[in-house]
Amino acid sequence: MKLIRHKDKAWMGIWLAVMAGVGVWDVLFLNKPALKQVVAGFLNTFVISLLVVIITLACGWLVTICLYYLEARRNKTGYLLLTFLLNLIRSIPQIVGILFGYILVAYLTGKGTLQSPTLVFPLMAAIVSLFIFIELVDLMRERIEYYKRLDFYSAMLVCGIPESRIINFDILWKNSRLHIFNKLISVFGISVFLQCSVDFIISVGLSTGVSSVNLPLTLGSLLAKIDSKQDILAIGHTLTHPSYFPNLFFGHLQGVTVAFLIVFTLMCIYHISNGYAERHRL
Amino acid sequence: MRVKLIEHFLSIGVVSLILIAALFISKAGTVKKESPAYARFSDISFVDCNNPFHTALLHDVYNIFYPGRYDENKRIVNELIREKEKQFRLSLMTSHVKEGLTGRKFIQLGGMLLKFVLVYAVVMFLTYYGVQTFGVWRFIRRKRQVALRLENRPAGFAVSCITLVKKIAQTGVYMLLFSPAYVIAYSIRTEFNTDTVFFVVLLGVVSNGLLVMYTNKFYTFLMTESRKGYVETAVVKNCKNSYSPHDRDGIPYREIFRIVKRFDGHVFGHIFKNAQYQYISTIKEQASFLITGLIIIEMALNIHGYLNYEMLRQILYANYDIVIAIILGIFYTVKVTEIVTDILYHRVSLKYENR
Numbered sequence: 001m002k003l004i005r006h007k008d009k010a011w012m013g014i015w016l017a018v019m020a021g022v023g024v025w026d027v028l029f030l031n032k033p034a035l036k037q038v039v040a041g042f043l044n045t046f047v048i049s050l051l052v053v054i055i056t057l058a059c060g061w062l063v064t065i066c067l068y069y070l071e072a073r074r075n076k077t078g079y080l081l082l083t084f085l086l087n088l089i090r091s092i093p094q095i096v097g098i099l100f101g102y103i104l105v106a107y108l109t110g111k112g113t114l115q116s117p118t119l120v121f122p123l124m125a126a127i128v129s130l131f132i133f134i135e136l137v138d139l140m141r142e143r144i145e146y147y148k149r150l151d152f153y154s155a156m157l158v159c160g161i162p163e164s165r166i167i168n169f170d171i172l173w174k175n176s177r178l179h180i181f182n183k184l185i186s187v188f189g190i191s192v193f194l195q196c197s198v199d200f201i202i203s204v205g206l207s208t209g210v211s212s213v214n215l216p217l218t219l220g221s222l223l224a225k226i227d228s229k230q231d232i233l234a235i236g237h238t239l240t241h242p243s244y245f246p247n248l249f250f251g252h253l254q255g256v257t258v259a260f261l262i263v264f265t266l267m268c269i270y271h272i273s274n275g276y277a278e279r280h281r282l
Numbered sequence: 283m284r285v286k287l288i289e290h291f292l293s294i295g296v297v298s299l300i301l302i303a304a305l306f307i308s309k310a311g312t313v314k315k316e317s318p319a320y321a322r323f324s325d326i327s328f329v330d331c332n333n334p335f336h337t338a339l340l341h342d343v344y345n346i347f348y349p350g351r352y353d354e355n356k357r358i359v360n361e362l363i364r365e366k367e368k369q370f371r372l373s374l375m376t377s378h379v380k381e382g383l384t385g386r387k388f389i390q391l392g393g394m395l396l397k398f399v400l401v402y403a404v405v406m407f408l409t410y411y412g413v414q415t416f417g418v419w420r421f422i423r424r425k426r427q428v429a430l431r432l433e434n435r436p437a438g439f440a441v442s443c444i445t446l447v448k449k450i451a452q453t454g455v456y457m458l459l460f461s462p463a464y465v466i467a468y469s470i471r472t473e474f475n476t477d478t479v480f481f482v483v484l485l486g487v488v489s490n491g492l493l494v495m496y497t498n499k500f501y502t503f504l505m506t507e508s509r510k511g512y513v514e515t516a517v518v519k520n521c522k523n524s525y526s527p528h529d530r531d532g533i534p535y536r537e538i539f540r541i542v543k544r545f546d547g548h549v550f551g552h553i554f555k556n557a558q559y560q561y562i563s564t565i566k567e568q569a570s571f572l573i574t575g576l577i578i579i580e581m582a583l584n585i586h587g588y589l590n591y592e593m594l595r596q597i598l599y600a601n602y603d604i605v606i607a608i609i610l611g612i613f614y615t616v617k618v619t620e621i622v623t624d625i626l627y628h629r630v631s632l633k634y635e636n637r
Contacts, residue, residue, distance in 0.1 A: 263461045
């Protein structure tokens with residue numbers, strides 16, 4: 001009952017249960033090669049998204065601290081340069097930035113410069129993080145500003161506590177980690193969404209040298225495959241031929257599974273983030 | 283405000299400079315390099331490589347001009363013939379895809395950008411209206427539910443069943459709203475024409491989770507405002523505070539769905555205005571997400587005549603000068619949105635802070 005009362009935990013449970021259910025269904029009715037691809041796509045997408053979360057946190061924290069010290073030390077040139085750069089990245093639509101980043105990765109992989117997945121995965125995650133981490137920087141700076149306006153900050157300074165400890169530990173860790181964690185949940189969701197979209201787009205094959213074949217298989221690129229596309233088209237067919245509906249779960253399982261995994265995951269992440277914010281009154 | 287504007291114009295200037303420089307570099311980089319072995323003999327346009335008489339004649343001419351190197355001359359002629367054939371095949375393959383940034387192309391791209399901006403403006407208006415309407419509706423529904431719970435009405439079996447059905451339907455709607463545009467588009471492609479502007483607008487509004495996420499944000503602003511002290515003071519001072527649609531002092535449905543919402547004399551009017559003020563700072567974020575969504579829609583649907591599909595096509599054909607011009611257009615669109623939002627926020631701030 002406690003689990004149901006907490007919306008975020010309940011949705012986490014629903015997501016895990018549904019994923020397990022889909023997994024069992026696919027083991028029973030999906031052919032082995034396709035199942036292997038779906039599992040690989042799912043795992044790759046989630047590993048890259050997790051890496052995005054870690055890199056975003058590291059970059060966000062680092063840039064926030066840099067900005068804080070540049071502002072506090074009245075280093076106007078450094079501060080203006082960094083904010084200018086951040087605003088510049090903000091002005092580039094995320095999808096365009098990531099698309100070009102992925103093209104570069106695919107090109108390098110195709111040429112053989114990048115071979116190992118231990119290099120490709122973090123590089124792909126870093127590209128996605130570059131266009132997301134600013135949201136975390138905004139949140140962290142907002143939190144620091146808020147606490148600086150309170151007596152709390154001045155009182156701690158008077159007590160002789162170093163400024164770095166107040167900012168890093170007392171403000172960001174002790175008093176803002178719930179906010180940061182909530183932001184990271186949505187970063188995970190945005191990352192899944194952007195990754196799938198970019199992979200879907202470049203899967204049309206941008207040139208002979210740049211192709212998604214050179215990138216790790218993800219849910220987006222799997223959805224763009226011709227057999228998955230035909231499975232998705234079959235969903236539309238059921239709108240006018242409802243009797244065809246049961247076939248979706250047997251004959252068109254690959255595409256339907258991939259589309260469902262993307263959509264259901266995005267929805268669950270939204271509910272988990274929402275529930276988490278409600279539970280902690282953020 | 284002045285600092286912000288300077289920053290915007292500075293970034294416009296810097297990015298324009300970088301991209302225009304990249305445009306010239308990409309144009310300069312397209313000059314072809316030839317193999318040095320036959321480079322000086324390749325400009326013999328009157329020689330028909332498919333004609334054996336021409337090639338034999340060419341070989342003889344080489345032997346006359348460069349005597350004593352028969353094999354070398356034969357190799358050069360063969361290489362020249364191969365290269366000419368290769369160039370001919372390549373020109374056949376790329377004649378329809380190689381494009382330059384000519385005046386005509388520039389006007390064509392301008393038209394596409396205009397269409398993109400128009401679609402963007404329409405979707406922005408619709409989502410802004412949708413976010414506010416659904417946010418208000420959700421807030422009022424919540425208030426009504428709280429009032430009903432206070433009345434302690436018992437929930438029977440029928441009510442529980444209806445609630446369950448509602449929950450399932452709600453999950454279905456959420457799944458639709460969270461579907462990436464390409465999933466929805468491909469799902470209904472066989473039954474509907476998805477290549478129209480109307481469909482792009484529709485997808486822009488209902489897909490990618492835009493409407494749900496920002497409705498939730500606006501709803502959170504409304505909830506935060508409703509917990510503030512001035513609301514309780516207003517209620518104590520007899521300001522209207524019923525949320526029932528049937529009460530004389532309540533909020534009727536037509537007020538919720540109006541384009542310009544006014545709740546005069548009702549405590550919710552103040553909550554709404556203050557939440558609206560807070561929401562203005564989120565518009566920039568919403569606009570940025572919307573542009574990302576529209577780019578995904580245009581690229582994934584593969585519809586000719588749309589700016590972002592054109593960008594994808596030109597990347598494929600390696601016409602980088604056109605790609606740079608398109609990126610510049612999108613960048614200006616984002617920047618104009620940011621400037622307009624900042625000015626709007628500044629103006630409203632002045633009003634709210636009594637300056």
